[in-house]
Amino acid sequence: NAGVTQTPKFQVLKTGQSMTLQCAQDMNHEYMSWYRQDPGMGLRLIHYSVGAGITDQGEVPNGYNVSRSTTEDFPLRLLSAAPSQTSVYFCASSYGIYPQLTGKDPGGYTFGSGTRLTVV
């Protein structure tokens, strides 16, 4: 049981390049989300998904796209990298934070180990 797997762990991009950060979970969690964390700051929500085929924007969605074609995978795409996107990116999943939809008690997030992205 691997939990939440993020790849790559480190990446350096040039301004204007695009790339996809991968996130996969094997816990059959319905809820997945992407956060970024900058030095001295907390986690800021980029995008999230309550199930396959459903995504929505978080606090800081500009410059990022997501899709959720399967329950297991939730990739984050940087369309045209900018230095302001230099950050540590975390993917997280949960079986349910929304009891009315899932019928389950809300559970805590399981986080991946993060991707450290530098845009030069």
Add this chain to the structure above:
Amino acid sequence: SQKIEQNSEALNIQEGKTATLTCNYTNYSPAYLQWYRQDPGRGPVFLLLIRENEKEKRKERLKVTFDTTLKQSLFHITASQPADSATYLCAPGYSSASKIIFGSGTRLSIRP
């Protein structure tokens, strides 16, 4: 919009004492509140969840309280150890929303 406030300054505690961290929220009362621990270079790890109808929740040396009148949750670590040194994050959850927003965290240092 909802604001989540945690002590931005680091908290330094002598080993063996009880550490108390605060999480304040504004406006809407959450249906539940989660607490996480984050070590440098790692993702947060879920510790405890307390629901709005629970006053207190315990897990080993950890205790969380939830006061909807004060709009505040307190996180206690009793008999603190240097290994408890980390950043602790709170995250309120709302029954009408499907996203979790985190506080900026409080860095806790336990000195021997």
